[in-house]
Amino acid sequence: MAGEVKTDGGKGLAEGRAGGLDGEVQASGPAPYPQLMQDAEHLKLLSIFHYVLAGLTSLAGFFPLMYVGMGAMMLSGSFSGSPSSGAPPAEFGWLFVVIGILFAVLLWSFAVTLFLAARALAARRSRIFCLVIAAISCAGFPLGTALGVFTILVLQRPTVRALFDDPLPGGYLNR
Numbered sequence: 001m002a003g004e005v006k007t008d009g010g011k012g013l014a015e016g017r018a019g020g021l022d023g024e025v026q027a028s029g030p031a032p033y034p035q036l037m038q039d040a041e042h043l044k045l046l047s048i049f050h051y052v053l054a055g056l057t058s059l060a061g062f063f064p065l066m067y068v069g070m071g072a073m074m075l076s077g078s079f080s081g082s083p084s085s086g087a088p089p090a091e092f093g094w095l096f097v098v099i100g101i102l103f104a105v106l107l108w109s110f111a112v113t114l115f116l117a118a119r120a121l122a123a124r125r126s127r128i129f130c131l132v133i134a135a136i137s138c139a140g141f142p143l144g145t146a147l148g149v150f151t152i153l154v155l156q157r158p159t160v161r162a163l164f165d166d167p168l169p170g171g172y173l174n175r
Contacts, residue, residue, distance in 0.1 A: 035159050042154045043121050043163070049147050050118030053137065054111045061107035064100040071096030110136070121151075127164040131155050 073079055074093030117133040120126040134151035137144040154160055 036163070039154070039157065039160050039163060043124070043160065046147070046151050046154060047118045047121040050114050050121060050133075050151075053140075053143060053147055054114035054118060056143070057107055057114060057140075058111035061104045061111060064103035064107070067096045067100030067103075069100075071098075071100060124164050127155055127161065 071093045074088050074096060075090055077087055079087060113133050114137065117130050120130050131152060134148040134155070136148075137151075138148035139145075140148075155164075
């Protein structure tokens with residue numbers, strides 16, 4: 001059968017090549033397990049989606065800065081339209097500034113943790129960290145929820161646990 005990949009069953013490649021006529025390709029070692037290939041693909045996709053969600057979350061971190069700007073305008077007196085209308089107290093301005101900064105820092109920190117989880121998924125390390133970040137990202141409906149649930153489902157598989165516990169040396173399954 002032309003183009004068929006065969007393993008040499010532990011024999012050296014020199015012995016395996018002797019019967020390799022008709023365009024058969026000889027490969028050393030056992031054939032890869034389909035489940036491991038599927039797990040590697042799922043982990044690769046989850047890593048990419050974590051990078052995308054990290055980027056979207058970091059962009060969302062700029063929206064609370066509008067509150068910082070509104071608080072600064074309250075503090076500078078820009079909101080007092082006419083002399084008869086009372087300007088908001090300075091405490092409201094400071095409240096807007098502090099809350100805006102806190103939410104921006106919170107979103108940017110979460111974006112960094114999503115980025116670190118994406119790197120950990122790609123490198124097959126820190127499985128528990130990835131599970132925790134997946135559980136936290138479930139709070140971000142709808143994208144975070146979908147990504148978090150799928151990440152938890154994939155990371156709970158025994159074959160994926162084995163990839164994290166004892167990664168295979170080199171090759172496609174570790175990229």
